[in-house]
Amino acid sequence: MPDAPPSLTMHRLEEWPPAMRSIAKAIGVEGALLMVEELGGLEYYIPLSIPEAHPLTELLGASRASKLAISHGGMRLAVPRDVYAHLKKGRIMSLWEQGHRQRDIARAVGCTQRYVRRVVELLPPQVDPRQTRFPFAELPAANSSTCTAVGSPCPGRGPVPHS
Secondary structure (H helix, E strand, O other): OOOOOOOOOOOOHOOOHHHHHHHHOOOOOOOOHHHHHHHHOEEEEEEOOOOOOOOOHHHHHHHHHHHHHHHHOOEEOOOOOOOOOHHHHHHHHHHOOOOOOHHHHHHHHOOOOOHHHHHHOOHHHHHHOHHHOOOOHHOOOOOOOOOOOOOOOOOOOOOOOOO
């Protein structure tokens, strides 16, 4: 079964994506997590009746497969790869804003460093407080022949021709 992020329980269904919450109510949390583990990332058609030799029966057992057919039969479900993904995103963003490194966040949350990088790229850029007062406004204009700082001709520049 997929690992839940630390401090989360599998029974906090209100935090699951709506489709998986509905499935968990029909076949139980364990059955829903089995589907995530085996079918996560796929769209899967749920037949109106599921025979004994069907892959869902093999995965879930006859009782759960029958309940799934009754509750979701005739539907095509997009099974998420991780029912806790949105919770992980929130934790990643929080840890990043606290100043943690991507590598450390990945280990703490239980995901890849690449996933952390992708989530962090969604955040607005942070301003480094050490760089908030950089004197760009004090630099002379590119076509100016006089240094604004000292009021004399800039070294290496001749007078600008006027047209």
